[in-house]
Amino acid sequence: xxxxxxxxxxxxxxxxxxxxxxxxxxxxxxxxxxxxxxxxxxxxxxxxxxxxxxxxxxxxxxxxxxxxxxxxxxxxxxxxxxxxxxxxxxxxxxxxxxxxxxxxxxxxxxxxxxxxxxxxxxxxxxxxxxxxxxxxxxxxxxxxxxxxxxxxxxxxxxxxxxxxxxxxxxxxxxxxxxxxxxxxxx
Numbered sequence: 001x002x003x004x005x006x007x008x009x010x011x012x013x014x015x016x017x018x019x020x021x022x023x024x025x026x027x028x029x030x031x032x033x034x035x036x037x038x039x040x041x042x043x044x045x046x047x048x049x050x051x052x053x054x055x056x057x058x059x060x061x062x063x064x065x066x067x068x069x070x071x072x073x074x075x076x077x078x079x080x081x082x083x084x085x086x087x088x089x090x091x092x093x094x095x096x097x098x099x100x101x102x103x104x105x106x107x108x109x110x111x112x113x114x115x116x117x118x119x120x121x122x123x124x125x126x127x128x129x130x131x132x133x134x135x136x137x138x139x140x141x142x143x144x145x146x147x148x149x150x151x152x153x154x155x156x157x158x159x160x161x162x163x164x165x166x167x168x169x170x171x172x173x174x175x176x177x178x179x180x181x182x183x184x185x186x
Contacts, residue, residue, distance in 0.1 A: 091178065109175065
């Protein structure tokens with residue numbers, strides 16, 4: 001095997017190139033490893049900043065809660081509800097109500113009819129309008145007013161007004177009473 005100078009020189013250059021290629025590859029792998037570590041460290045820093053923000057928010061919330069509790073204790077005195085403060089039903093809630101003040105609107109009331117009262121209405125298709133205060137049919141009240149205005153009686157208007165007031169008071173008393181239904185009896 002006869003090596004010439006050109007041949008040795010070619011093998012030398014190839015070896016140098018191979019050596020530098022290996023060093024470049026090693027250096028590239030090392031750079032990528034450091035980049036990966038930097039990226040992991042940056043993600044860890046972002047996670048730590050989020051934890052710090054969360055802890056700061058929780059600290060501020062807890063300090064606000066303590067401040068609100070101190071303000072409540074000093075200024076307002078609110079307390080959490082206790083078991084004996086709950087009511088058992090509508091009747092107990094109604095017992096807590098206050099009478100209406102002057103100028104308050106009329107309450108909305110719902111009618112409750114008995115089964116016996118509904119039967120005559122079913123047999124009679126024409127139902128007369130009844131005044132809720134006096135209990136008399138509306139047409140009869142209009143007819144009485146027309147007759148009295150024709151007769152010219154002024155004193156009977158005052159008597160009728162007193163009767164209406166008395167009937168209204170009776171109606172109020174009837175509506176104010178609560179009937180307690182017994183179980184098994186209807």
